Amino acid sequence: MSNTDKNVARAARLDTPTLSDALDKLGILGQCYKIKPRSSDFRMAGRAWTLKYGPAAKPCGTVGDFIDDVAPGSVVVLDNNGREDCTVWGDILTEIAHRRGIAGTVINGINRDTHLCLSLGYPVFSIDHWMRTGKDRVQVEATGVPVNIGGARVAPGDILKGDTDGVVVIPKEHEERVLEIAEQIEAAENRIREAARGGMRLDEARQVNRYHSLQTREGA
Known part of the structure; x- marks a missing residue:
């Protein structure tokens, strides 16, 4: 590399x-x-x-x-x-x-x-x-x-x-956008983990960080 x-x-x-x-x-x-x-x-x-x-x-x-x-x-x-x-x-x-x-x-x-x-x-x-x-x-x-x-x-x-x-x-031709979105997903999932470790309910932590839409296709 x-x-x-x-x-x-x-x-x-x-x-x-x-x-x-x-x-x-x-x-x-x-x-x-x-x-x-x-x-x-x-x-x-x-x-x-x-x-x-x-x-x-x-x-x-x-x-x-x-x-x-x-x-x-x-x-x-x-x-x-x-x-x-x-x-x-x-x-x-x-x-x-x-x-x-x-x-x-x-x-x-x-x-x-x-x-x-x-x-x-x-x-x-x-x-x-x-x-x-x-x-x-x-x-x-x-x-x-x-x-x-x-x-x-x-x-x-x-x-x-x-x-x-x-x-x-x-x-x-798409690498910049793919990497940008992947980094955003990783950051959101890390926030969910930290919130859950701090005592927040998992469903609440996911809702706050829009977990269920992280992989949703853009424009869908």
Whole structure:
């Protein structure tokens, strides 16, 4: 993550449920369905570097030698069309990504060699993990293009945030407003907690802080 990228830093301070609520309020589909961390300890925030896979041709193309082109602080975003029968990420990529300071990896599909990402603390978010290689099964179709991750569109440069609850994408063109609303939601929920700790009834604290409208879509 760049030290000068203030919006990535803002996203890193927020959790995915809060960001999800802000996306809902704006009517933006940014929740990556079924994309989960390989460890509940994983946290990640950064801008998307994208790659799209397709079925292998004959002769077969490569699964990808792209890692040296990814800038430190970026999130590697791999769209393998949700395939769970072959992997597109393993231990060599994990080791190099960790060493290069890449923020994490998000896969619309599966990874393998999970032990290494766990031992290094390198954040990998995917549908699942399994050992079978993607070589001769899939190949790189394009890089730097919009991709589909768990039903959400991810374009190059979008912000991704991942934590225990999964991954959300914040479209670049809406990031300022999404982050602003998420910060407002977080502040309101903190006020509710403090009021309840001080003895106020929860329903009253929620009413005072307009809890039930925090996620309501704007204009609804």
